[in-house]
Amino acid sequence: PIETQSVMWLLRAGHMQISKARIIDTFGQFCDVASSRLDRIIVAEDMKSSAATTMLLMPPRVQESTRLMFRLLDPADNGREATRDRSPVCGWVVPDHLDEALEIFDASGVSLGQMQPADDGRTLEWQGVPGQQAPLGSPPDISSPQTAGFVNGLLQWALRDPELASGPNPPGETALGALLRMIDATLWTNDPVGRSGNEHLSVIIGHPLALVRAELRLEVQSGDDERALYEAVRAELERTPLSVRLGELLVLDDGLMGYFINDDYSRFYPVHESLAKQARPSGPNQGFLGSAAVTPDMSPVPVEHPYIDRAPLVSIRPGQSVVLTLLVDPRGAVHATSGIVPRKKIELMREHIAPALDAMALTFRVGPVLVDPDTIRMPVPAEIKGGWSWVRKVNVTTWQEDPVVKATQDALLPDVPALLSEGWLKVSGALKT
Numbered sequence: 527p528i529e530t531q532s533v534m535w536l537l538r539a540g541h542m543q544i545s546k547a548r549i550i551d552t553f554g555q556f557c558d559v560a561s562s563r564l565d566r567i568i569v570a571e572d573m574k575s576s577a578a579t580t581m582l583l584m585p586p587r588v589q590e591s592t593r594l595m596f597r598l599l600d601p602a603d604n605g606r607e608a609t610r611d612r613s614p615v616c617g618w619v620v621p622d623h624l625d626e627a628l629e630i631f632d633a634s635g636v637s638l639g640q641m642q643p644a645d646d647g648r649t650l651e652w653q654g655v656p657g658q659q660a661p662l663g664s665p666p667d668i669s670s671p672q673t674a675g676f677v678n679g680l681l682q683w684a685l686r687d688p689e690l691a692s693g694p695n696p697p698g699e700t701a702l703g704a705l706l707r708m709i710d711a712t713l714w715t716n717d718p719v720g721r722s723g724n725e726h727l728s729v730i731i732g733h734p735l736a737l738v739r740a741e742l743r744l745e746v747q748s749g750d751d752e753r754a755l756y757e758a759v760r761a762e763l764e765r766t767p768l769s770v771r772l773g774e775l776l777v778l779d780d781g782l783m784g785y786f787i788n789d790d791y792s793r794f795y796p797v798h799e800s801l802a803k804q805a806r807p808s809g810p811n812q813g814f815l816g817s818a819a820v821t822p823d824m825s826p827v828p829v830e831h832p833y834i835d836r837a838p839l840v841s842i843r844p845g846q847s848v849v850l851t852l853l854v855d856p857r858g859a860v861h862a863t864s865g866i867v868p869r870k871k872i873e874l875m876r877e878h879i880a881p882a883l884d885a886m887a888l889t890f891r892v893g894p895v896l897v898d899p900d901t902i903r904m905p906v907p908a909e910i911k912g913g914w915s916w917v918r919k920v921n922v923t924t925w926q927e928d929p930v931v932k933a934t935q936d937a938l939l940p941d942v943p944a945l946l947s948e949g950w951l952k953v954s955g956a957l958k959t
Contacts, residue, residue: 541584543580545564547567587866594745594867597740599614599849600614601615604741615738615856615879617672619735619737620735620888621709628702631882632668638673648688649687650681656889656917656949656950657925657952672851673737675786678791679786703809705794706808707808709784712801715778716855716858734886735856736853738852741850742772768842769864769865770840771863775798779858781855782797783855784797784852787850801829802836806825807824888952888954892950893947896945897945899944899945913954
């Protein structure tokens with residue numbers, strides 16, 4: 527029989543007290559810290575002990591050979607890793623803070639539709655792709671189960687949002703609004719520009735985020751002579767969850783916006799719990815999108831919607847695999863920090879993202895505007911040399927798409943009366959230099 531002390535050998539936790547400390551600089555010079563000043567050492571929040579102020583809390587550590595496997599997966603097969611020719615991207619999301627909307631694309635960059643607030647401001651509605659005929663009120667037609675799960679998760683929360691708004695502790699915003707504010711708060715903390723180039727038109731005029739499939743696994747190895755001991759403690763190890771944090775706010779090239787765990791799309795996990803407390807106003811007529819005549823109030827407005835998890839950590843046990851759906855800025859990497867093993871980093875390859883970014887055609891709802899029905903003239907950004915077109919409905923069932931001619935400063939009187947029109951500006955095509 528294996529003694530209890532030996533059984534616990536693979537897993538250790540407890541407290542630590544510093545009795546001596548020496549500071550050494552890069553030149554090898556050192557200074558011994560006086561014992562009377564040891565109690566003034568600043569301790570990380572997750573290492574503070576409730577037992578005594580002089581004690582440091584040491585989380586559980588695995589003593590055997592351990593590695594954290596953080597791998598990109600094939601969206602069609604959780605048992606197969608992604609490769610250069612097999613992309614882990616299962617869809618794309620483009621936030622639209624002006625309309626508080628979210629445009630959805632498939633893995634190849636083809637638009638699938640858009641989620642936007644309904645007229646009541648509390649529920650969501652799904653809008654098909656402008657220019658493509660679809661039955662009114664038809665549900666999203668999305669082949670990817672991960673992208674469909676993401677969309678349906680938000681739509682399910684939209685059904686509950688009116689009930690939450692009338693409850694005792696209303697969150698003050700919808701699930702979609704909370705998600706957009708969390709994305710905006712996270713984008714302020716990273717700067718991955720230049721990692722994948724800026725020649726993609728979709729990156730210039732929007733901020734595409736990739737839905738990426740990944741797996742997290744903690745592996746513990748034992749030799750043949752220790753296999754009996756390892757099997758004896760397996761049950762103990764599997765009962766002890768170890769925490770892993772995904773994303774890193776202090777690393778500028780980290781592009782993670784948040785994630786979903788094990789195909790549960792009812793709860794969004796941000797990069798860090800502090801983001802929900804520090805989120806600024808963001809949305810139609812709020813924050814920097816408010817009136818230019820009024821100084822924006824950028825005081826923090828905490829995100830309190832239950833769709834956003836307040837403790838974003840992944841609990842994992844040795845031998846267990848956790849499947850993740852990551853929402854990632856494709857120009858950045860994703861870091862996994864466990865405190866048990868060295869930090870891991872994964873990132874998308876150029877082959878995974880370039881074709882989709884080139885193929886994206888973004889639409890912007892505009893109107894009403896006065897246009898010449900024969901020649902659509904509008905002011906468009908000179909720096910963006912993609913193809914601009916005006917998409918509108920001419921009747922209940924018929925769409926029309928016309929090319930946009932760049933407006934000049936010349937005064938022109940059309941031969942026919944101007945038309946008051948509402949529609950979408952559509953831009954597509956790679957940026958040419």
